[in-house]
Amino acid sequence: MIILYLLTSGIYLFLGTATLFISVMKLRDMRNTGELAKLHWSVTWMAYALLYIGLVFDMLLNIVVMTFVFLELPHELLTTSRMRRQKFFGTGWRKDLAIWFCTNYLKPFDPSHCE
Numbered sequence: 560m561i562i563l564y565l566l567t568s569g570i571y572l573f574l575g576t577a578t579l580f581i582s583v584m585k586l587r588d589m590r591n592t593g594e595l596a597k598l599h600w601s602v603t604w605m606a607y608a609l610l611y612i613g614l615v616f617d618m619l620l621n622i623v624v625m626t627f628v629f630l631e632l633p634h635e636l637l638t639t640s641r642m643r644r645q646k647f648f649g650t651g652w653r654k655d656l657a658i659w660f661c662t663n664y665l666k667p668f669d670p671s672h673c674e
């Protein structure tokens with residue numbers, strides 16, 4: 560029962576982090592085009608709150624879930640940092656897995672995120 564709970568929690572953490580990542584990438588694009596400045600201040604503050612919540616989710620995802628996915632303790636705080644390290648300095652299946660995550664989950668929403 561505990562394993563099922565941990566697996567379910569990990570899936571929810573992954574989905575929540577992915578959702579927040581997409582939101583934060585949209586926030587960044589809006590900031591870069593000047594659209595963010597046109598929004599009401601309360602919407603802007605809410606959007607920036609999502610950024611910090613996303614960072615917490617990303618750290619938890621890296622420490623808890625990706626430790627089991629990559630079968631190694633984290634050397635960095637954020638998931639993308641782990642992906643970059645594995646992509647450029649990793650070997651074997653860990654490198655292949657990092658490239659797969661970068662290509663399929665990060666690159667569609669931010670082409671330079673894993674570079």
